Amino acid sequence: MKTKLILILLLLLTFTGCGYNTLQTQDEAVKSAWSEVLNQYQRRSDLIPNLLNTVKGYAAHEKDVLESVTNARAKVSSVSATPELINDEAAFKRFQQAQSEISSSLGRLLAVAENYPQLKADASFRDLQAQLEGTENRITVARNRYIEAIKNLNVSIRSFPSNFTAKIFGFHVRPNFTVENEKALSNPPIVQF
Amino acid sequence: MKISSRAKGLFFVGLFLISALLIFLQLSGFALLGVPALKQRVNDLSGTLTSAQIENLEAKLNRLEREKGSQIFVLIVPTSAPEELSQFSIRVAEEWKAGRKGIDDGVILIVARSDRALRIEVGRGLEGAIPDVLAKRIIEQIILPQFRAGDFYAGIEKGINAIAALIASEPLPKNSGASEPTVFIGPLFIVGIIVAGLLTAIGLSSTLSGILVGGTAALLAILLAIPIWFSILLGLIIFLIALGRGSGGGFSRRSGSGGSYRGAGGGWSSGGGFMGGDGGGFSGGGASGKW
Numbered sequence: 001m002k003t004k005l006i007l008i009l010l011l012l013l014t015f016t017g018c019g020y021n022t023l024q025t026q027d028e029a030v031k032s033a034w035s036e037v038l039n040q041y042q043r044r045s046d047l048i049p050n051l052l053n054t055v056k057g058y059a060a061h062e063k064d065v066l067e068s069v070t071n072a073r074a075k076v077s078s079v080s081a082t083p084e085l086i087n088d089e090a091a092f093k094r095f096q097q098a099q100s101e102i103s104s105s106l107g108r109l110l111a112v113a114e115n116y117p118q119l120k121a122d123a124s125f126r127d128l129q130a131q132l133e134g135t136e137n138r139i140t141v142a143r144n145r146y147i148e149a150i151k152n153l154n155v156s157i158r159s160f161p162s163n164f165t166a167k168i169f170g171f172h173v174r175p176n177f178t179v180e181n182e183k184a185l186s187n188p189p190i191v192q193f
Numbered sequence: 194m195k196i197s198s199r200a201k202g203l204f205f206v207g208l209f210l211i212s213a214l215l216i217f218l219q220l221s222g223f224a225l226l227g228v229p230a231l232k233q234r235v236n237d238l239s240g241t242l243t244s245a246q247i248e249n250l251e252a253k254l255n256r257l258e259r260e261k262g263s264q265i266f267v268l269i270v271p272t273s274a275p276e277e278l279s280q281f282s283i284r285v286a287e288e289w290k291a292g293r294k295g296i297d298d299g300v301i302l303i304v305a306r307s308d309r310a311l312r313i314e315v316g317r318g319l320e321g322a323i324p325d326v327l328a329k330r331i332i333e334q335i336i337l338p339q340f341r342a343g344d345f346y347a348g349i350e351k352g353i354n355a356i357a358a359l360i361a362s363e364p365l366p367k368n369s370g371a372s373e374p375t376v377f378i379g380p381l382f383i384v385g386i387i388v389a390g391l392l393t394a395i396g397l398s399s400t401l402s403g404i405l406v407g408g409t410a411a412l413l414a415i416l417l418a419i420p421i422w423f424s425i426l427l428g429l430i431i432f433l434i435a436l437g438r439g440s441g442g443g444f445s446r447r448s449g450s451g452g453s454y455r456g457a458g459g460g461w462s463s464g465g466g467f468m469g470g471d472g473g474g475f476s477g478g479g480a481s482g483k484w
Contacts, residue, residue: 036476126329127329130328130329130480131324131325131326133480134324134325134326134328134329134478134479134480135325137478138478139477140477141283141476141477142477144283
C-alpha cells in the first residue's frame with residue numbers, strides 16, 4: 001500500500017514537473033520572440049516619414065502612392081501592437097493584415113521611384129533604401145524566430161503528457177503567421193513583353 | 194508453412210528500413226543547402242581564391258580577433274539555391290555564431306559566385322558600428338567595383354579592411370588576458386586530484402578532503418572566468434574521485450590511473466589554434482548586393 005502511494009506521487013510529480021517548467025520556458029520564449037517582431041515592425045514604421053519626405057521632394061504628384069503608404073501606416077497604429085496581441089487571434093490577424101498593407105504600399109512606392117532617376121541618385125534616398133532593406137530582412141528573421149518559438153510551444157501543448165499540464169494551467173495553442181494571399185501567390189505572374 | 198516469429202520480425206524491420214530510405218530519398222530532393230562546416234576563418238568552397246590569398250586573409254582576421262576580440266568570417270559558395278542569399282546567410286550565422294557570446298561582435302561576409310550575390314551579415318553587437326547603410330556602402334562602393342572588374346580577392350580584402358576599420362573605432366569589451374579560460378581546466382583538474390589524494394593519504398577522511406579540494410577548485414575556476422556551472426561540475430567530479438580513491442585506500446595504488454587523468458587534462462587545454470565561433474548572436478542586420 002505504501003509503495004503504491006509513493007508510486008502515484010512520483011507519477012503525479014513527473015506529470016507536473018516534466019511538463020510545467022518546459023511550458024513556462026517556451027511561453028517566455030514566445031513572448032520575447034514576439035517583442036522582437038514588434039520591435040522590427042516599429043523600426044520600419046519609423047523609417048516611413050523620412051522616406052515619404054525624400055520621395056515627395058522629387059515626385060510630389062505621385063499622390064495616391066504616397067497617400068496609400070501614409071494610410072497604411074496610420075492603420076497599423078490603430079491596431080494596438082502590444083505583447084498581449086498573441087493571445088487574441090482576431091486582433092493578431094488584423095495586425096498582420098495591416099502590416100502586409102504597409103509592405104505592399106511600400107513596394108508600390110519603391111517601384112514608382114524607379115521612374116525618377118534623380119530620386120534614385122539621391123544619396124539620402126539610397127540610404128533610406130538600404131535601411132528599409134535591412135529592416136525588412138530583420139522583420140523576416142524575427143518572424144522566423146517567432147514561428148520557431150510558437151512551434152515549440154504548440155508541440156508541447158499538444159503532446160502527451162504535457163497536454164494535461166497545459167490544460168490544467170490554461171495554456172492554449174498560439175496563432176501563427178500565415179502566408180497572406182495564398183491564392184494570389186500560387187498563380188505565377190504573367191510576364192508580357 | 195509456419196514462419197518463425199523471428200523471421201516475421203526481421204521482415205517488418207526490413208520493410209520499415211526500406212520505406213524510411215525511400216522517404217529520405219524523396220525528401221532529400223527538396224533539401225536546403227547544408228551550412229558548411231566552419232573550418233577556418235576564410236572558407237572558399239568555390240575555388241575563387243588561391244591558398245596564398247586565403248592565408249593572407251586568415252592572418253589579417255586572426256590579428257583582428259586577437260586585438261579586438263571580434264570575429265570576421267568569410268564564406269564563398271557557388272550558390273545558395275534554393276534559398277535567397279539572405280535566408281541562407283542567417284542560417285550560416287546562427288550555426289557559425291561568429292563573435293563573442295553576449296557581445297555579439299561577429300561579421301560574416303558571404304559570396305555566392307554563380308548567383309552573383311554577396312551579403313555582409315552583421316552581428317547584433319556591431320549594429321551601431323556597422324549600420325545597414327554603411328554595410329551597403331561598403332558593398333556598393335568598395336567591394337562590387339572590384340567584383341565587376343573580376344578581381345574577387347581585391348574586393349574581399351578591401352571589404353574586410355573597411356569592416357575592420359569600422360570595428361576598430363568601436364569601443365568593445367576587451368579580450369580577456371588568457372586566450373581561453375578553458376586552458377586552466379586541465380591543470381586545475383590534475384592538481385585537484387593529486388592534492389585530494391595526498392590529503393587522503395596523510396589521514397584526512399576521503400569525504401573531507403574531497404569537499405575541501407573540490408570546493409577550492411570550483412572557487413578557483415570561477416575566479417578564472419570559467420562558467421559557474423562548469424566550475425561546480427569540476428569541483429563535484431574532484432569530490433567524487435576523491436571519494437572513490439578513499440574507498441580504494443591510499444595514493445600509491447592509484448598512480449596508474451593518474452596517467453589517464455593527465456591525458457584527459459591535456460586534451461582540454463588546446464589554447465592556440467582556431468576554435469570556431471564564440472557564440473555571437475545575429476538578428477538579420479547587414480546588407481546585400483548583386484553584381
